[in-house]
Amino acid sequence: MSQDTPLKVGLIGTGIFAHTRHLPAISAVPELKLTACANRTIEKAQEFASKSSIPHDKVYADITALLADPDVEAIDALLPAQYTLDAVNQCVAAGKPIAIEKPIAANLAQAKEIVRISRESELPIMVLENFAFWHIVDEIKAVLSQIGDVVYFSHYAVAPFNPNNIYLNTSWRQKPEHVGGFLSDGGVHQVAIFTEILGEVESLSALTTQVQDQSGDVDTLTSTLKMKSGVLGSFTYTSAVSVPRINKLTIHGTKGSIIYDFADKDNAKLTLFTPDEPSGKSLAVERNEQEGVPAEFKNFAEAVRAKDKSLLKVPCEKGFHHFAVICAAVESGKQDGTSVKVAVP
Ligand SMILES: NC(=O)c1ccc[n+]([C@@H]2O[C@H](COP(=O)([O-])OP(=O)(O)OC[C@H]3O[C@@H](n4cnc5c(N)ncnc54)[C@H](OP(=O)(O)O)[C@@H]3O)[C@@H](O)[C@H]2O)c1
Incomplete structure (x- = not known):
């Protein structure tokens, strides 16, 4: 070639x-x-x-x-x-x-x-x-050092259930063979965002539930995470509840915080809080095509x-990790929130 x-x-x-x-x-x-x-x-x-x-x-x-x-x-x-x-x-x-x-x-x-x-x-x-290719991932990484050592983060992605969603109506999603059904279908994207920025998850404790019959499996999860770096976090994901859509990643460090609000993808907001800018400084957010x-x-x-x-x-190792985080959450949910180590390939 x-x-x-x-x-x-x-x-x-x-x-x-x-x-x-x-x-x-x-x-x-x-x-x-x-x-x-x-x-x-x-x-x-x-x-x-x-x-x-x-x-x-x-x-x-x-x-x-x-x-x-x-x-x-x-x-x-x-x-x-x-x-x-x-x-x-x-x-x-x-x-x-x-x-x-x-x-x-x-x-x-x-x-x-x-x-x-x-x-x-x-x-x-x-x-x-x-989602690993979103510009915002690099933009957040570029300002991360300004908040000192990262201590804690929260990734919250909640979208309203839409019975007319074209993806919902595919038979393989309604009777999922893939672990977690919609949780792994969409959840891996969210995991990709925060792990690209903060590294891999070591272990987690999660609770899961199924809200919508059409989901075919658990469709809602909330969890606490321990990252391999020692950073602590929380991750909540569902597309099975009601309005509004909330998508927010907050990262807290020893010298400041970052809040990325991407509920409205066309009008996403990135704010950096530091001792010099305690009320927050808005940073431009670039979106990449499609x-x-x-x-x-x-x-x-x-x-x-x-x-x-x-x-x-x-590479496949990264795709594995995104999926393994969801699998660990589903497993932990079955054990009523017992801590589960994220599998390694
Ligand atoms: N990155 C993203 O944001 C994103 C978004 C949506 C989807 N996806 C991924 O894209 C893929 C397709 O999703 P989709 O929404 O396009 O679903 P879809 O419309 O249902 O397409 C699935 C395709 O797989 C084929 N298929 C189903 N069962 C099969 C079997 N037993 N053997 C061989 N082929 C089979 C279907 O063929 P028939 O026409 O014969 O049924 C259909 O063409 C999935 O892996 C999904 O996770 C990614």
Whole structure:
């Protein structure tokens, strides 16, 4: 592959997110070109192809056929989490890099296997955790030292239940095989934000409950966390209650605090409190286009072109950790809040 030629990508799983985000994002990245697609229901793959640059003779029913196409150099997989391990196995056997959607897998055993495979292979295998690519993560990291030593943080992400949410109406979400159902589906994004800034979680105590029948599993969690750094924190996540939406990350240090309020994504507020600015100083917040999805594909293309998996911003180990935090919370919830160590791969 020359540096000027786009990487030829085959996409598997032409569902909602493939249409709404992956298609526009990949189209916006000059280093990538969608050349083929596959879907279990092939009519949906044909419809996807007709909306993209994919010719009709490059539409397949499964990943085996997609990988056999010489016009496919790398795979973009958007499957229910329980099918991701098989996709990774097939890609590695075919010698083709793969970007997989979050959560990394449906359970910890599958997630460990994906990490093992990724460690043993030289191929870039990336978890598409777009929240790790949010500009705000770097913006907060850039001012973190101004609040002294971090002591405590709180990440609170509560969204109103929407029975008409298009994602809610997918059958694999309503009868989830992935641990925690909606808690791991959306919760891993929130974990990605605070762990990118504050490092990994060592252990936690959580309580969980199910508010909505349609959730198919527990859908609400509140927890206290001990980070590997010794920092303490709390994490609350649900999209199963009522208005308003509240998304707030507060970080408290020995010399000040940071409050990031992102309930309104188009009008997010970042405030830095220090002894010189006890009432708080507003900092400009930059958003990246489509909340990091094009950025993650740029990163994937860069690592594949360079044949260097160390360039991946979200390697499988990180995707594992995001998911393992939710798994630990679900486990702790089952034990009425007993402290649970977050699994390591
Ligand atoms: N990063 C984010 O912010 C974000 C947001 C949304 C979704 N996602 C991720 O994107 C992925 C797809 O989500 P979605 O919302 O697009 O769901 P979706 O619309 O239900 O799409 C799922 C796709 O997987 C296929 N599929 C289902 N069961 C299968 C099986 N047994 N074997 C092979 N293929 C199967 C479906 O094929 P059929 O057409 O035959 O059913 C469908 O094309 C998930 O991993 C999800 O976590 C990420």
